[in-house]
Amino acid sequence: MSAPAQSKSLKAIGEDTWKNKTEKVNAELFTLTYGAIVSQLCADYDRDFQKVNNHLFSMGYNIGVRLVEDFLARTALPRCENMVKTSEMISKCAFKIFLNMTPQVTNWSSEKDAFSLMLDENPLSDFVELPMDAMKQLWYSNVLSGVLKGALEMVQLDCDVWFVSDILKGDPQTELRIKLNKVLKDEVPIGED
Protein backbone atom coordinates (compact mmCIF):
# COMPACT_ATOMS: atom_id res chain seq x y z
CA MET A 1 0.00 0.00 0.00
CA SER A 2 1.38 3.39 -0.92
CA ALA A 3 1.83 6.13 1.63
CA PRO A 4 -0.95 8.47 0.47
CA ALA A 5 -3.45 5.64 0.41
CA GLN A 6 -2.50 4.73 3.95
CA SER A 7 -2.96 8.22 5.26
CA LYS A 8 -6.27 8.46 3.54
CA SER A 9 -7.47 5.35 5.21
CA LEU A 10 -6.31 6.64 8.59
CA LYS A 11 -8.38 9.72 7.98
CA ALA A 12 -11.36 7.57 7.12
CA ILE A 13 -10.86 5.44 10.21
CA GLY A 14 -10.72 8.55 12.38
CA GLU A 15 -13.84 10.02 10.88
CA ASP A 16 -15.77 6.79 10.99
CA THR A 17 -14.85 6.15 14.61
CA TRP A 18 -15.82 9.68 15.58
CA LYS A 19 -19.08 9.47 13.71
CA ASN A 20 -20.29 6.04 14.61
CA LYS A 21 -18.45 4.70 17.61
CA THR A 22 -18.03 7.70 19.86
CA GLU A 23 -20.37 9.02 22.47
CA LYS A 24 -20.22 12.79 22.42
CA VAL A 25 -20.72 15.66 24.80
CA ASN A 26 -21.06 19.41 24.45
CA ALA A 27 -17.62 20.85 23.82
CA GLU A 28 -18.47 23.95 25.82
CA LEU A 29 -18.90 21.91 28.99
CA PHE A 30 -15.43 20.52 28.33
CA THR A 31 -14.05 24.01 27.76
CA LEU A 32 -15.68 25.40 30.88
CA THR A 33 -14.51 22.49 33.03
CA TYR A 34 -10.94 22.84 31.84
CA GLY A 35 -11.13 26.57 32.45
CA ALA A 36 -12.31 25.95 36.00
CA ILE A 37 -9.36 23.60 36.57
CA VAL A 38 -6.73 25.98 35.22
CA SER A 39 -8.02 29.02 37.04
CA GLN A 40 -8.23 27.10 40.30
CA LEU A 41 -4.65 25.84 39.84
CA CYS A 42 -3.48 29.41 39.27
CA ALA A 43 -5.08 30.38 42.55
CA ASP A 44 -3.78 27.30 44.40
CA TYR A 45 -0.20 27.87 43.26
CA ASP A 46 -0.45 31.57 43.99
CA ARG A 47 0.00 32.44 40.33
CA ASP A 48 3.29 30.58 40.02
CA PHE A 49 2.62 29.64 36.42
CA GLN A 50 5.62 27.37 36.10
CA LYS A 51 4.06 25.13 38.72
CA VAL A 52 0.71 25.35 36.99
CA ASN A 53 2.35 24.23 33.74
CA ASN A 54 3.93 21.29 35.51
CA HIS A 55 0.71 20.31 37.20
CA LEU A 56 -1.23 20.46 33.94
CA PHE A 57 1.47 18.36 32.31
CA SER A 58 1.28 15.69 34.98
CA MET A 59 -2.51 15.64 34.80
CA GLY A 60 -2.15 15.11 31.09
CA TYR A 61 0.44 12.40 31.57
CA ASN A 62 -1.91 10.48 33.85
CA ILE A 63 -4.64 10.82 31.27
CA GLY A 64 -2.36 9.79 28.43
CA VAL A 65 -1.21 6.51 29.90
CA ARG A 66 -4.81 5.38 30.22
CA LEU A 67 -6.18 7.11 27.15
CA VAL A 68 -4.02 5.10 24.77
CA GLU A 69 -5.82 1.95 25.86
CA ASP A 70 -9.16 3.54 25.07
CA PHE A 71 -7.79 4.62 21.71
CA LEU A 72 -6.50 1.20 20.74
CA ALA A 73 -9.67 -0.51 21.90
CA ARG A 74 -11.74 1.80 19.73
CA THR A 75 -9.64 1.67 16.59
CA ALA A 76 -7.72 -1.63 16.78
CA LEU A 77 -4.96 -0.01 14.74
CA PRO A 78 -1.59 -1.72 14.37
CA ARG A 79 1.78 -0.44 15.49
CA CYS A 80 3.25 2.46 13.50
CA GLU A 81 6.47 1.66 11.67
CA ASN A 82 7.89 5.18 11.73
CA MET A 83 7.33 8.65 13.13
CA VAL A 84 5.62 9.83 9.95
CA LYS A 85 2.95 7.21 10.46
CA THR A 86 2.77 8.07 14.14
CA SER A 87 2.18 11.72 13.37
CA GLU A 88 -0.66 10.85 10.99
CA MET A 89 -2.14 8.56 13.58
CA ILE A 90 -2.07 11.26 16.23
CA SER A 91 -3.46 13.96 14.04
CA LYS A 92 -6.05 12.13 11.95
CA CYS A 93 -7.19 9.51 14.42
CA ALA A 94 -6.40 10.38 18.01
CA PHE A 95 -7.20 14.09 17.90
CA LYS A 96 -10.19 13.41 15.70
CA ILE A 97 -11.67 10.75 17.93
CA PHE A 98 -11.21 12.51 21.25
CA LEU A 99 -11.48 16.19 20.40
CA ASN A 100 -13.01 16.19 16.91
CA MET A 101 -10.17 18.18 15.43
CA THR A 102 -7.35 17.42 13.00
CA PRO A 103 -4.22 19.40 13.69
CA GLN A 104 -1.89 19.93 10.79
CA VAL A 105 1.40 18.03 10.88
CA THR A 106 4.36 20.14 9.82
CA ASN A 107 7.91 21.36 10.55
CA TRP A 108 9.60 17.98 10.25
CA SER A 109 13.18 17.79 11.44
CA SER A 110 15.69 16.56 8.88
CA GLU A 111 16.07 13.23 10.70
CA LYS A 112 12.29 12.78 10.68
CA ASP A 113 12.26 12.35 14.41
CA ALA A 114 10.52 15.56 15.41
CA PHE A 115 7.42 17.31 14.11
CA SER A 116 4.91 19.96 15.04
CA LEU A 117 1.16 19.91 15.36
CA MET A 118 -0.59 23.13 14.45
CA LEU A 119 -3.71 23.53 16.53
CA ASP A 120 -5.95 25.80 14.48
CA GLU A 121 -8.92 25.11 16.67
CA ASN A 122 -8.55 24.03 20.22
CA PRO A 123 -11.59 23.18 22.30
CA LEU A 124 -9.56 23.68 25.47
CA SER A 125 -8.96 27.34 24.83
CA ASP A 126 -12.23 28.53 23.29
CA PHE A 127 -13.42 31.76 24.91
CA VAL A 128 -10.13 32.06 26.78
CA GLU A 129 -8.09 35.16 27.27
CA LEU A 130 -5.10 35.19 29.58
CA PRO A 131 -4.54 37.87 32.18
CA MET A 132 -1.41 39.91 31.55
CA ASP A 133 0.70 38.22 34.19
CA ALA A 134 -0.15 34.77 32.88
CA MET A 135 0.66 35.60 29.28
CA LYS A 136 4.37 35.46 29.91
CA GLN A 137 4.60 32.00 31.39
CA LEU A 138 1.41 30.01 31.34
CA TRP A 139 0.96 27.33 28.69
CA TYR A 140 -2.78 27.18 28.99
CA SER A 141 -3.32 23.94 27.08
CA ASN A 142 -0.33 22.18 28.58
CA VAL A 143 -2.46 19.21 29.53
CA LEU A 144 -2.23 18.20 25.86
CA SER A 145 1.56 17.88 26.01
CA GLY A 146 1.19 15.59 28.98
CA VAL A 147 -1.45 13.48 27.27
CA LEU A 148 0.79 12.95 24.23
CA LYS A 149 3.82 12.24 26.39
CA GLY A 150 1.96 9.63 28.43
CA ALA A 151 0.20 8.01 25.51
CA LEU A 152 3.33 7.76 23.35
CA GLU A 153 5.32 6.31 26.21
CA MET A 154 2.75 3.55 26.54
CA VAL A 155 3.43 2.55 22.94
CA GLN A 156 7.19 2.45 23.54
CA LEU A 157 7.94 5.90 22.15
CA ASP A 158 9.94 8.02 24.55
CA CYS A 159 9.22 11.55 23.36
CA ASP A 160 9.53 15.11 24.52
CA VAL A 161 6.39 17.12 24.01
CA TRP A 162 6.12 20.86 24.51
CA PHE A 163 4.34 23.96 23.31
CA VAL A 164 6.37 26.24 21.07
CA SER A 165 3.80 28.98 20.68
CA ASP A 166 0.23 29.71 21.63
CA ILE A 167 -2.35 32.07 20.16
CA LEU A 168 -3.34 32.95 23.70
CA LYS A 169 0.12 34.41 24.26
CA GLY A 170 -0.20 36.62 21.22
CA ASP A 171 1.61 34.25 18.86
CA PRO A 172 0.18 33.92 15.35
CA GLN A 173 -0.46 30.21 15.81
CA THR A 174 -0.51 27.43 18.35
CA GLU A 175 2.31 24.95 17.80
CA LEU A 176 2.85 21.74 19.73
CA ARG A 177 6.22 20.06 19.20
CA ILE A 178 6.90 16.34 19.52
CA LYS A 179 10.44 14.95 19.47
CA LEU A 180 11.33 11.28 19.61
CA ASN A 181 14.17 10.46 22.00
CA LYS A 182 14.27 6.72 21.59
CA VAL A 183 12.12 3.73 20.98
CA LEU A 184 11.78 1.83 24.22
CA LYS A 185 12.30 -1.90 24.13
CA ASP A 186 9.42 -4.21 24.75
CA GLU A 187 10.10 -5.58 28.16
CA VAL A 188 8.48 -8.59 29.66
CA PRO A 189 6.74 -7.60 32.89
CA ILE A 190 8.49 -8.76 36.01
CA GLY A 191 7.55 -12.30 36.96
CA GLU A 192 6.34 -13.30 33.52
CA ASP A 193 9.05 -15.12 31.69
Next chain:
Amino acid sequence: MSQKIILPSTSDDGIYTPSDGYEYTIGPKQSLPNEANATPTPSRIYSDSLMHRKQEVSLSAMAFLFQEMIATIHRASSSAQDFETRLNGYGYGIGTRLVELLNLRNSVPPNYSKSSTSNFLSNSSSASINESHGSSGTGTGTISSASDHTHYHENGTESLAAVINNMRPRDLKILDILQFVHGTMWTYLFGHASDDLVKSSERDNEYMIVDNLPMLTQFIPAGRSCDYFTCGIIQGFLDSAEFPCRVSAHSMPQGELDQRTVYLIQFDRHVLERDNLRFGP
Protein backbone atom coordinates in the same frame (compact mmCIF):
# COMPACT_ATOMS: atom_id res chain seq x y z
CA MET B 1 -1.40 42.71 46.49
CA SER B 2 -2.12 46.08 44.96
CA GLN B 3 -5.81 45.95 44.30
CA LYS B 4 -6.86 49.23 42.89
CA ILE B 5 -10.51 48.63 42.33
CA ILE B 6 -11.41 52.27 41.99
CA LEU B 7 -9.23 54.08 39.52
CA PRO B 8 -9.53 57.53 38.04
CA SER B 9 -11.31 57.82 34.74
CA THR B 10 -9.81 55.91 31.87
CA SER B 11 -8.90 59.14 30.15
CA ASP B 12 -6.26 59.57 32.84
CA ASP B 13 -2.86 58.67 31.48
CA GLY B 14 -1.86 57.33 34.86
CA ILE B 15 -3.61 54.07 34.34
CA TYR B 16 -1.30 53.09 31.54
CA THR B 17 1.67 52.90 33.84
CA PRO B 18 3.17 49.44 33.76
CA SER B 19 1.57 46.93 36.03
CA ASP B 20 2.31 43.30 36.45
CA GLY B 21 -1.21 42.09 36.78
CA TYR B 22 -4.61 42.04 35.27
CA GLU B 23 -6.25 45.42 35.66
CA TYR B 24 -9.89 44.75 36.35
CA THR B 25 -10.85 48.36 35.78
CA ILE B 26 -9.36 48.45 32.32
CA GLY B 27 -10.36 45.03 31.23
CA PRO B 28 -8.40 42.52 29.21
CA LYS B 29 -5.54 43.82 27.19
CA GLN B 30 -3.67 41.92 24.57
CA SER B 31 -0.37 43.74 25.00
CA LEU B 32 2.19 43.38 27.73
CA PRO B 33 2.88 46.49 29.80
CA ASN B 34 6.09 47.35 28.01
CA GLU B 35 4.28 47.13 24.71
CA ALA B 36 1.48 49.36 25.86
CA ASN B 37 2.36 52.00 23.33
CA ALA B 38 2.14 49.61 20.43
CA THR B 39 -1.11 49.44 18.53
CA PRO B 40 -3.42 47.35 20.67
CA THR B 41 -4.67 44.17 19.10
CA PRO B 42 -8.41 43.87 19.51
CA SER B 43 -9.24 41.01 21.80
CA ARG B 44 -10.13 37.81 20.06
CA ILE B 45 -12.86 36.73 22.43
CA TYR B 46 -14.91 39.85 21.93
CA SER B 47 -15.15 39.23 18.23
CA ASP B 48 -16.08 35.61 18.76
CA SER B 49 -19.75 34.91 18.45
CA LEU B 50 -21.75 33.62 21.36
CA MET B 51 -23.95 31.82 18.89
CA HIS B 52 -24.10 28.18 19.76
CA ARG B 53 -22.04 26.22 17.29
CA LYS B 54 -22.74 22.61 17.77
CA GLN B 55 -19.29 21.51 18.70
CA GLU B 56 -18.63 18.30 20.47
CA VAL B 57 -15.84 16.34 22.01
CA SER B 58 -15.88 12.70 22.97
CA LEU B 59 -17.33 11.57 26.24
CA SER B 60 -14.00 9.82 26.86
CA ALA B 61 -12.07 13.08 26.71
CA MET B 62 -14.55 14.65 29.10
CA ALA B 63 -14.47 11.68 31.46
CA PHE B 64 -10.65 11.58 31.52
CA LEU B 65 -10.46 15.28 32.27
CA PHE B 66 -13.15 15.00 34.93
CA GLN B 67 -11.33 12.10 36.56
CA GLU B 68 -8.06 14.02 36.72
CA MET B 69 -9.87 17.01 38.18
CA ILE B 70 -11.34 14.75 40.85
CA ALA B 71 -7.90 13.26 41.59
CA THR B 72 -6.34 16.72 41.92
CA ILE B 73 -9.04 17.88 44.31
CA HIS B 74 -8.92 14.62 46.22
CA ARG B 75 -5.21 14.95 46.90
CA ALA B 76 -5.69 18.46 48.21
CA SER B 77 -8.67 17.70 50.43
CA SER B 78 -8.52 16.85 54.11
CA SER B 79 -11.99 15.36 54.47
CA ALA B 80 -14.94 14.23 52.43
CA GLN B 81 -16.72 17.46 53.20
CA ASP B 82 -13.70 19.49 52.21
CA PHE B 83 -13.59 17.58 48.95
CA GLU B 84 -17.23 18.27 48.23
CA THR B 85 -16.85 21.96 49.01
CA ARG B 86 -13.87 22.30 46.71
CA LEU B 87 -15.51 20.38 43.89
CA ASN B 88 -18.62 22.50 44.36
CA GLY B 89 -16.45 25.56 43.86
CA TYR B 90 -15.22 24.31 40.48
CA GLY B 91 -18.77 23.98 39.24
CA TYR B 92 -19.97 27.20 40.83
CA GLY B 93 -17.99 29.42 38.49
CA ILE B 94 -19.46 27.61 35.51
CA GLY B 95 -23.01 28.02 36.79
CA THR B 96 -22.66 31.75 37.24
CA ARG B 97 -21.67 32.13 33.60
CA LEU B 98 -24.60 30.17 32.29
CA VAL B 99 -27.31 32.55 33.54
CA GLU B 100 -26.59 35.21 30.97
CA LEU B 101 -25.33 32.92 28.25
CA LEU B 102 -28.28 30.56 28.16
CA ASN B 103 -30.74 33.42 28.49
CA LEU B 104 -29.17 35.16 25.52
CA ARG B 105 -29.21 32.04 23.40
CA ASN B 106 -32.71 31.30 24.51
CA SER B 107 -33.76 34.69 23.17
CA VAL B 108 -32.80 33.82 19.61
CA PRO B 109 -36.03 33.46 17.66
CA PRO B 110 -36.72 29.75 17.16
CA ASN B 111 -37.15 30.16 13.43
CA TYR B 112 -33.91 32.06 13.07
CA SER B 113 -31.51 29.38 11.94
CA LYS B 114 -31.54 29.08 8.18
CA SER B 115 -30.36 25.53 7.87
CA SER B 116 -32.62 23.89 10.39
CA THR B 117 -35.01 25.05 13.03
CA SER B 118 -33.90 24.49 16.52
CA ASN B 119 -35.87 23.81 19.62
CA PHE B 120 -32.78 23.40 21.72
CA LEU B 121 -33.62 26.04 24.24
CA SER B 122 -37.36 26.07 24.06
CA ASN B 123 -38.31 22.60 25.12
CA SER B 124 -38.34 23.26 28.81
CA SER B 125 -41.80 24.72 28.90
CA SER B 126 -43.61 21.45 28.64
CA ALA B 127 -41.88 19.80 31.55
CA SER B 128 -44.07 19.30 34.53
CA ILE B 129 -43.56 19.44 38.23
CA ASN B 130 -44.98 16.77 40.43
CA GLU B 131 -45.66 16.81 44.11
CA SER B 132 -43.79 13.95 45.64
CA HIS B 133 -45.15 11.72 48.32
CA GLY B 134 -42.72 11.54 51.15
CA SER B 135 -39.16 12.64 50.97
CA SER B 136 -38.06 9.82 48.74
CA GLY B 137 -38.53 12.10 45.80
CA THR B 138 -40.37 9.73 43.57
CA GLY B 139 -42.86 10.93 41.07
CA THR B 140 -43.20 10.51 37.40
CA GLY B 141 -42.46 13.60 35.46
CA THR B 142 -43.59 14.01 31.95
CA ILE B 143 -40.78 15.55 30.11
CA SER B 144 -40.66 16.61 26.56
CA SER B 145 -38.02 14.75 24.69
CA ALA B 146 -34.91 16.73 24.14
CA SER B 147 -34.09 14.93 20.97
CA ASP B 148 -33.34 17.86 18.74
CA HIS B 149 -30.22 19.77 19.53
CA THR B 150 -29.20 23.01 18.01
CA HIS B 151 -27.95 22.97 14.50
CA TYR B 152 -26.96 26.53 14.06
CA HIS B 153 -24.89 26.71 11.00
CA GLU B 154 -21.21 27.19 11.35
CA ASN B 155 -20.58 30.89 11.31
CA GLY B 156 -18.13 32.24 13.79
CA THR B 157 -18.62 35.88 13.03
CA GLU B 158 -22.34 36.05 13.49
CA SER B 159 -23.43 38.36 16.26
CA LEU B 160 -25.86 36.89 18.68
CA ALA B 161 -27.23 40.28 19.66
CA ALA B 162 -28.11 41.10 16.07
CA VAL B 163 -30.65 38.32 15.73
CA ILE B 164 -32.41 38.87 19.04
CA ASN B 165 -35.53 41.00 18.78
CA ASN B 166 -36.91 40.46 22.22
CA MET B 167 -34.67 39.60 25.09
CA ARG B 168 -36.20 36.84 27.12
CA PRO B 169 -36.75 38.13 30.66
CA ARG B 170 -34.87 36.27 33.34
CA ASP B 171 -37.13 34.00 35.34
CA LEU B 172 -38.31 35.46 38.61
CA LYS B 173 -40.49 32.68 39.97
CA ILE B 174 -38.96 29.74 41.79
CA LEU B 175 -40.83 27.28 39.63
CA ASP B 176 -39.84 29.02 36.41
CA ILE B 177 -36.15 29.17 37.22
CA LEU B 178 -36.20 25.53 38.28
CA GLN B 179 -37.83 24.54 35.02
CA PHE B 180 -35.07 26.43 33.27
CA VAL B 181 -32.45 24.45 35.17
CA HIS B 182 -34.24 21.17 34.66
CA GLY B 183 -34.87 21.72 30.96
CA THR B 184 -32.66 24.27 29.30
CA MET B 185 -29.55 24.08 31.44
CA TRP B 186 -29.58 20.32 31.69
CA THR B 187 -30.00 19.98 27.95
CA TYR B 188 -27.13 22.35 27.36
CA LEU B 189 -24.82 20.52 29.74
CA PHE B 190 -25.79 16.90 29.31
CA GLY B 191 -27.79 16.65 26.08
CA HIS B 192 -31.12 15.85 27.70
CA ALA B 193 -33.50 17.37 30.21
CA SER B 194 -33.18 16.01 33.73
CA ASP B 195 -35.35 13.02 34.47
CA ASP B 196 -37.56 14.69 37.01
CA LEU B 197 -38.19 17.87 38.91
CA VAL B 198 -39.92 17.33 42.21
CA LYS B 199 -41.12 19.52 45.04
CA SER B 200 -40.64 18.19 48.53
CA SER B 201 -43.87 17.61 50.35
CA GLU B 202 -42.22 17.96 53.71
CA ARG B 203 -40.32 21.22 53.47
CA ASP B 204 -41.55 23.99 51.27
CA ASN B 205 -38.11 25.37 50.42
CA GLU B 206 -36.82 22.07 49.05
CA TYR B 207 -36.87 20.93 45.46
CA MET B 208 -35.25 17.97 43.80
CA ILE B 209 -33.79 17.47 40.37
CA VAL B 210 -33.40 13.83 39.44
CA ASP B 211 -30.91 12.36 37.01
CA ASN B 212 -31.17 8.64 36.35
CA LEU B 213 -27.63 8.38 35.02
CA PRO B 214 -25.39 11.38 35.72
CA MET B 215 -23.25 11.80 32.62
CA LEU B 216 -20.05 12.89 34.31
CA THR B 217 -20.02 10.38 37.13
CA GLN B 218 -21.40 7.34 35.33
CA PHE B 219 -17.99 5.64 35.42
CA ILE B 220 -17.45 6.38 39.09
CA PRO B 221 -19.12 3.80 41.33
CA ALA B 222 -20.45 4.27 44.85
CA GLY B 223 -21.05 7.51 46.65
CA ARG B 224 -22.24 10.73 45.14
CA SER B 225 -19.38 12.96 46.24
CA CYS B 226 -18.24 13.52 42.69
CA ASP B 227 -21.66 14.85 41.76
CA TYR B 228 -20.92 17.96 43.77
CA PHE B 229 -19.49 19.41 40.59
CA THR B 230 -23.00 19.45 39.14
CA CYS B 231 -24.31 20.73 42.48
CA GLY B 232 -21.89 23.62 42.13
CA ILE B 233 -23.14 24.41 38.64
CA ILE B 234 -26.76 24.43 39.85
CA GLN B 235 -25.88 26.52 42.89
CA GLY B 236 -23.79 28.98 40.92
CA PHE B 237 -26.59 29.36 38.44
CA LEU B 238 -29.34 29.89 41.01
CA ASP B 239 -27.20 32.13 43.23
CA SER B 240 -26.33 34.50 40.45
CA ALA B 241 -29.96 34.53 39.31
CA GLU B 242 -30.70 35.79 42.85
CA PHE B 243 -32.11 32.55 44.17
CA PRO B 244 -29.56 31.81 46.88
CA CYS B 245 -29.63 28.18 47.90
CA ARG B 246 -27.66 25.16 48.97
CA VAL B 247 -27.43 22.10 46.75
CA SER B 248 -26.46 18.57 47.72
CA ALA B 249 -26.32 15.26 45.90
CA HIS B 250 -27.90 12.06 47.14
CA SER B 251 -27.96 8.54 45.85
CA MET B 252 -31.52 7.28 45.30
CA PRO B 253 -31.35 4.00 43.40
CA GLN B 254 -34.60 2.85 41.89
CA GLY B 255 -34.91 -0.55 40.33
CA GLU B 256 -32.40 -0.92 37.54
CA LEU B 257 -31.22 2.64 37.91
CA ASP B 258 -28.56 2.16 40.54
CA GLN B 259 -26.79 5.43 39.70
CA ARG B 260 -29.95 7.50 40.04
CA THR B 261 -29.03 10.74 41.72
CA VAL B 262 -31.13 13.39 43.38
CA TYR B 263 -29.88 16.94 43.56
CA LEU B 264 -31.53 18.51 46.58
CA ILE B 265 -31.97 22.27 46.32
CA GLN B 266 -32.68 24.12 49.55
CA PHE B 267 -33.57 27.74 48.96
CA ASP B 268 -32.89 30.40 51.54
CA ARG B 269 -36.03 31.37 53.41
CA HIS B 270 -36.17 34.86 52.02
CA VAL B 271 -36.44 33.46 48.49
CA LEU B 272 -39.75 31.89 49.46
CA GLU B 273 -40.92 35.01 51.22
CA ARG B 274 -40.16 37.03 48.13
CA ASP B 275 -41.95 34.55 45.94
CA ASN B 276 -45.02 34.75 48.18
CA LEU B 277 -45.00 38.53 48.23
CA ARG B 278 -44.67 38.75 44.49
CA PHE B 279 -46.82 35.97 43.25
CA GLY B 280 -48.99 35.07 46.23
CA PRO B 281 -48.72 31.90 48.27
